[in-house]
Amino acid sequence: DVKVTQSSRYLVKRTGEKVFLECVQDMDHENMFWYRQDPGLGLRLIYFSYDVKMKEKGDIPEGYSVSREKKERFSLILESASTNQTSMYLCASSPPGQGVKQYFGPGTRLTVT
Amino acid sequence: KNEVEQSPQNLTAQEGEFITINCSYSVGISALHWLQQHPGGGIVSLFMLSSGKKKHGRLIATINIQEKHSSLHITASHPRDSAVYICAVLANFGNEKLTFGTGTRLTIIP
Numbered sequence: 001d002v003k004v005t006q007s008s009r010y011l012v013k014r015t016g017e018k019v020f021l022e023c024v025q026d027m028d029h030e031n032m033f034w035y036r037q038d039p040g041l042g043l044r045l046i047y048f049s050y051d052v053k054m055k056e057k058g059d060i061p062e063g064y065s066v067s068r069e070k071k072e073r074f075s076l077i078l079e080s081a082s083t084n085q086t087s088m089y090l091c092a093s094s095p096p097g098q099g100v101k102q103y104f105g106p107g108t109r110l111t112v113t
Numbered sequence: 114k115n116e117v118e119q120s121p122q123n124l125t126a127q128e129g130e131f132i133t134i135n136c137s138y139s140v141g142i143s144a145l146h147w148l149q150q151h152p153g154g155g156i157v158s159l160f161m162l163s164s165g166k167k168k169h170g171r172l173i174a175t176i177n178i179q180e181k182h183s184s185l186h187i188t189a190s191h192p193r194d195s196a197v198y199i200c201a202v203l204a205n206f207g208n209e210k211l212t213f214g215t216g217t218r219l220t221i222i223p
Contacts, residue, residue, distance in 0.1 A: 040215060048209075050209070
């Protein structure tokens with residue numbers, strides 16, 4: 001069974017703090033994704049990575065950065081958290097190729113106060 | 114206008130009813146995914162299809178490429194089917210990014 005884990009289920013941070021969200025997958029997948037999910041907007045892609053040290057911006061990268069130093073780990077960084085980054089953050093991974101299944105982590109509900 | 118539209122947004126039904134959730138999209142696609150999200154957040158992939166029909170237990174997914182439309186059906190619905198169902202498409206531009214609908218919240222009442 002593919003397992004995608006995220007470092008926290010719930011996180012509360014203050015405005016201006018630097019926030020790290022970690023995602024680890026155990027299936028040797030090349031592709032990893034970070035999404036945020038907001039009511040009425042669905043899932044939106046922040047960044048994705050198709051290999052170690054490779055990354056591409058998604059639809060809403062502003063205010064975020066990512067790091068992929070090892071194949072199994074993909075980190076999302078909020079350099080200076082703001083209240084409009086309060087959201088559910090979901091990580092996913094997949095093998096390469098078009099039309100393959102993505103495997104999702106359980107999500108991290110981040111609240112920025 | 115969103116590239117992926119789902120209907121209805123919310124659906125409440127009695128246990129045992131036949132359920133249909135619809136997904137329409139506006140771009141050319143190479144694949145369409147149906148996902149299920151239970152309260153608490155975790156998302157599970159139910160189906161991936163690029164043509165025709167797929168069935169898994171009480172769930173059936175169909176797609177009509179010409180009409181840019183897909184449906185997810187649940188037969189003999191059960192309270193444990195209560196979840197948010199999300200449609201996502203992979204556009205045929207040559208990348209691997211999904212575009213998601215906003216989801217349909219299904220509640221099955223015993």
